[in-house]
Amino acid sequence: MTNKIQPFHLAIPVQDLETNRSFYRDTLGCIEGRSSDHWVDFNFFGHQLVIHVQEPAPSPTPKGNIVDGKDVPIPHFGVVLEWDVFQDFSEKLKSKNIEFVIQPYIRFKGKTGEQATMFFKDPSGNALEFKAFKNIDQLFAK
Numbered sequence: 001m002t003n004k005i006q007p008f009h010l011a012i013p014v015q016d017l018e019t020n021r022s023f024y025r026d027t028l029g030c031i032e033g034r035s036s037d038h039w040v041d042f043n044f045f046g047h048q049l050v051i052h053v054q055e056p057a058p059s060p061t062p063k064g065n066i067v068d069g070k071d072v073p074i075p076h077f078g079v080v081l082e083w084d085v086f087q088d089f090s091e092k093l094k095s096k097n098i099e100f101v102i103q104p105y106i107r108f109k110g111k112t113g114e115q116a117t118m119f120f121k122d123p124s125g126n127a128l129e130f131k132a133f134k135n136i137d138q139l140f141a142k
Contacts, residue, residue, distance in 0.1 A: 007047045010077060011039075013054035014124040020051050023122050027096055045079040070102050073119060076127035080139065086116050086132030093120070101127065112141050 014020040021040050024030045030042035030049070041050040064071040081089060090104040104118035114134040121127050133139055 009048040009050070011050040011052055012126050014051045014122070015053070015056050016123065017051065017053045019123045024049070024051065027098070045081070047079070068107055073101055073127035076119065076129045078129035078131065081130055081132045083116065083132045083134060086130060089130065090118055113138050
């Protein structure tokens with residue numbers, strides 16, 4: 001595999017296009033790109049995220065995995081930020097009264113893989129995780 005990181009493309013379902021458009025643009029600060037009356041794409045921290053309006057399907061019982069005694073939502077997606085950017089971003093989200101699934105906190109403090117992490121959901125219930133590693137070279141460390 002190559003070490004050059006390319007932007008990923010992720011398309012997710014949302015129930016209400018305008019509510020989610022506002023969330024990704026105004027709450028998270030993502031720059032809006034192309035759009036139609038059924039979808040909007042965003043610059044999601046350098047990656048391409050597309051929200052597609054979709055009628056809600058019967059949702060299965062939400063699943064999670066217990067990590068550090070916290071119920072991590074599955075599935076979820078997000079971005080690894082720089083340490084200082086994570087701190088600023090988490091404060092910005094707190095000031096916007098984001099309802100966290102898991103409040104920002106530090107995992108593995110003083111150990112290999114020390115990281116800050118937080119989880120929250122968009123208005124359609126898609127779970128997002130943002131994290132930052134104290135030492136980014138430990139991103140894949142065992």
